[in-house]
Amino acid sequence: MTGVLFAEQVLNGLQSGIMLFLTAAGLTLVFGVMGLINLAHGSLYMVGAFAAAAVAAWTGSFLLGLVAALAAAAAAGALVEVVVIRRLYARDHLDQVLATFALILIFSEGVRWAFGSFPLFLDIPDALSGPVMLPGGIAYPAYRLMLIVVGLAVAGGLGLLIAKTRLGVRIRAGEADREMVAALGVDIRRLYTVVFALGAALAGLAGALVGAIQSVQVGMGEPVLILAFVTIVIGGIGSIKGALVGALLVGLTDTLGGVLLPLLFGLFMAPSAAGATGSALASMAIYILMAGVLIWRPRGLFG
């Protein structure tokens, strides 16, 4: 494998990692602040992708599609929080798992009912459809590069939001001591709705951005949800920094494992057997990574 090809795969790994971070950030934020495990987070990712595809097809503008994704996912998140999720904060994790599992069923079948079972397509905007030349002679798709840049920008913005703004202070205070924050006059119920909607909007944005390079279909959220779980277990549940590190680790392991493991086995096995063994092991690589982290640090890297 040449250096250029390898660099390309590293960039692909970064790109999928940073998109994973957008989904994982909301999940870990909701768990850190509200103590809630939300299986339906992947459904919000799907809602974002469908909203973007529908609006982009209708208006012809990718940017308007992204705005729609943010708005639709945030609105769906706020609605679900007020109607259902709010009743689950005081419940045990088993009830939270079941209720949000029920929400997945409702969301998935609802979207299937509204849009049908066939995948929708969301086109990459023309300006970003070609490759860009990077230093070192790497021709890399402009859209994927844009995903890395946008993802990093959102990650930085989220960090600033939590570290520097009044909302961020409240979120951190809510994590530390719920009763005290309420006693100081912060409307904790509204804060929770805002945090949930913020997490939903991030997931919706990721769904829309990734939807343009994959197909937009019912059930697209669940694989991402599980990757996001692996991510925050590795990073430590509740930690945004952990989510970022975990997401990049998962993205790189998944992408590079898929390329390198078959090559590695090819050194001492017949090509067909090496391909099969390598890709079977590569599909398990992130879970082996997670098991390794848990043996070393049962509460994750930053937990």
Next chain:
Amino acid sequence: MMRERTVNGIVLAGLWLIPLTAWLMGAPFTITLATKVAILALAGVGLNLALGIGGLVSLGHAAFFGIGGYAMGVLASHAQAFDPILTAPFEWSGTKSMPVIWLFAIVAGALAALVIGALSLRTSGVYFIMVTLAFGQMFYYFAISWPAYGGEDGLSIYVRNGFPGLNTLDPIQFFAICAVVLMAVLWLVSRIVASPFGLALNAARQSEARVRAVGLEPYRLRLIAFVISGAITGLAGALFADLNRFVSPVMFSWQMSGELIVFVILGGVGRLFGPVVGAALFVTLEHWLGGLSDYWHIYLGVLLLLVVLFARGGIVGALARRDGHD
């Protein structure tokens, strides 16, 4: 309110009388549905031991269900193709005999549960849920990408495996096998729950610190429970594969794990017959709502949401008070 034992008696009577009536009236499809109920209930009984008694919310029990299914698929596919599964130290071309397949499914399920449990039980609470989910997914992706046994397409077994002295192709006889296995396991689990081990496991769920204080190790209790639970769910997986005469990665999917939890909760968590009631309700709803609308999962979701939010304790919990002190 009835005693739990009365409710259990009614459930057991229904489990046998409905398919027997269907058999007399010549309705084989109803018998097949009842068989499905018995098998899914068995998987739920396995999960209930870990989840209801041990308090271990495993969202990865599809791993054991799928392993049981593939134990059957691998052994039977070799036997039907006369393709030796072992050449050294002796040649063995798989088997089409249910009891042998069950043994393999139980051992494989127990071994997988030992490894997954040993790692996952280092964590607790929400970590445990996510880690078991991730391990389940690991098996799912492995089954999809491993081409030797069908990969994504799964494996078809053309003739149902045999049981000495019975014709397993006759729906009522196959139902009887599954129902007897279910009853045997229910009896076994009721003995386990009442044993000193079961009491200690129950105590470890309610108050870990006190269990430690009397010198018991919660980790070991939970691991043993998780292994027994995995073995039972593995056995159910082998029967489920035999019911469909088909195994595919879908048996490993996390929706399967979710559905197993749904059986346990709908029926009543920690209740001996809870999973039987839950599985019966689920299969009935699937059949009835599925006939009414293609989008029956919406109704299932709403029902599940209502049960979780407003009717904790499930159906057995609504019908019966607990026997003895609780």
